[in-house]
Amino acid sequence: MAVISFTFLIIIFLIFLIVRLKPWLVNYFKLLKNYGPVPCPRNRLPILGNLLSLPLDPHQFSLKLDQFYEESKTTALYCLWIGTYPLVAFFHPVGLEDFFSGSKHITKSPDYLFLHPWLRTGLLTSTGAKWKNRRRIITPAFHDKELLNNFVDIYNEQSAVLVQRLASLKSEKEVNLYPYIASCALDIICEAAMGLNIGAQHDRNSQYVDAVLKLTDILLKRQRMPWLWPDLIFKILPQGRAHDRYLKIVHQFTKKVIDDRAQAFHADEIRQKRSAFLDLLLKQMHDEQLTLVDIQEEVDTFMFEGHDTTAAAINFTCFMIASHPEVQQKLHDEVDRVFGNDHDRSSTTEDLNELNYLECVIKETLRLFPSVPFIAREVQEDFTYNDYKILRGSTAVLFIYYIHRDPKHFPDPERFDPDRFLPENSHDRAAYAFVPFSAGSRNCIGQRFALLEEKAMLSSILRRFKLKTAQKRDELNLSFEIILRSEHGAFVQVEPRF
Ligand code: HEM
Structure with missing residues (x-):
């Protein structure tokens, strides 16, 4: 029984x-x-998919991706099975109009959910009507003349601190410039977004700076460790508890800054201060029915999206300049022509706009080392790509890093050649062959800000220093994280020019 x-x-x-x-x-x-018919890594297992053949180590993972890229060349499409979850990988620029044009595929993939506790549903992570409305409200901030001039002042002030710090380094030694550049970029975005000088470059031991850096680091680690993905498990592990601790510090800090600034704004005290991006949002608060929480999610978004991206780009550019003396000579000639003998005067927007060759160097570096190496979208309706059907609800991953290496648009793609971006060489290039800031309606809202910041910081360095390196490019050991990184750093020697 x-x-x-x-x-x-x-x-x-x-x-x-x-x-x-x-x-x-x-x-x-x-x-x-x-x-099933889409090429995928060998040895795919039922239920587990390709999980066992994807290395956890980010550098090993990027080497694996090189192999997948090679295998994808005949079909232009590839599929990575994360367990039962297929990631449809796009490695080539062909046919990307479907993603970038129109507003069909503007929804981010579930992978961005890790960012929600920090950024909630700010511009980067939101979708649909909320995203459209926010984009409309925020876009003018990046075209506001007064605000842009304020930003250039901030780039100048913080670049001057950076240059002083670099001048105190031993010039015969190669150093990893990343921490110097990253703290300068962090000071810039803090002041531009919140109107606050937090002195990350002066090592003022800011709890906020420390929390932002640690939080970013935890998010990057969580992204590549599947066992940390379920919230229930993550929350009880040390990483999850640290995440919540840092999150509290970051949120408390931005909330206090916004509350104080809102009070000063209503008391009309802000007029005497240099206005920041936050002030523009406060100004629009009433008309656009924004709450202080809405404003906070946008300020947090700018803090996240606006410092590591530019820092990575400037860092790789310094390395490429150091590795190409002939390019550096042309850059020195250009900055000397634009700024003359006065090595200390601040740059103006007009000066920065005149640095055309520097812009080519920045773009060529972003081509080879895009700060955001891939982006992911949730497909909103079925469509056909190279005779394959892409299903609604699938996750499409666009590998910007490989899209930039198509020999049809960039012959001998691994060669560093800034001349590719001279107007005569780039005017008829396909629209989606070069997309470091993504493209279409969901492109990077901060791209103009980023390019000017890069020019200001790099020209300040070039006006005073000569960069050298003995490190080879293949020793950079690239890591595909949310932001592209060099595993052990890019090492550069900073030698005074005068
Ligand atoms: C070299 C520097 C930068 C690069 C390469 C870069 C790249 C990108 C890319 C590829 C995206 C699309 C992300 C996606 O679809 O998931 C993006 C979006 C975004 N970026 Fe940037 N970015 C840079 C600097 C900045 C800066 C300085 C700011 C702010 C001041 C910023 C703010 C944003 C925001 C808010 C979004 C979301 C836009 C939206 O979805 O409407 N970025 N960026």
């Missing part, structure tokens, strides 16, 4: 399991049938 009831229980349990799992299984088989 006991055996019968036990068997009966097992059967009931199995039926329950099948009923519960049925939708999931049906979906899994549908995905397998659809994406």
